[in-house]
Amino acid sequence: MKNYVQAGENLTIPAPYAVTSGGGVKSGLIFGVASGDAESGADVDVVTKGVFDLPKVSTNVFAIGAACYWDDTAKLITSTSSGNTKIGVAIEDVGNPSGSVNVRLNGAF
Template structure:
């Protein structure tokens, strides 16, 4: 393996942008992850960038499987609204508009600016 390889990158340590509970989504710059443990604001937190997660969802939205999903960094929820939000992945299954959480497949990709 190349000597300059550091880590695979599916999990990465980042400064918590706010107080986080384990399992909450968070955004640092354009990088979205799910906290693997609780962390105080500014503390290092391990975040997972890929996989399928049940995350807080914008109520009132119905999702279809495969629909593009975005992170609302004001409400700290996943939404289907692209404007002003950061692309994080797709719906892993259909969700009803009344659902408070939604199953999300995180792509791990950094969206274009």
């Protein structure tokens, strides 16, 4: 195909804020996990598909298959949909308190 560009699993985008490797990155409707550190405005490679252990609101509880949302202010996974971006689903049961959850990124919306 002449118009094929890339698989889209890894994207290089300007960092919307300073990010560290393994941290969540949201730019518009794109969400991914940074594969390296980057200052705000610098190019950063983000992975948009796969399973990642991401920091979460410690009091939130997730059942396997539960929707996971990104709180871009707190830079945490949350179970609260209002005002947040759906990014994937939990692939494990996680209780309160806990600091992270394994999330399968949606990669699409």
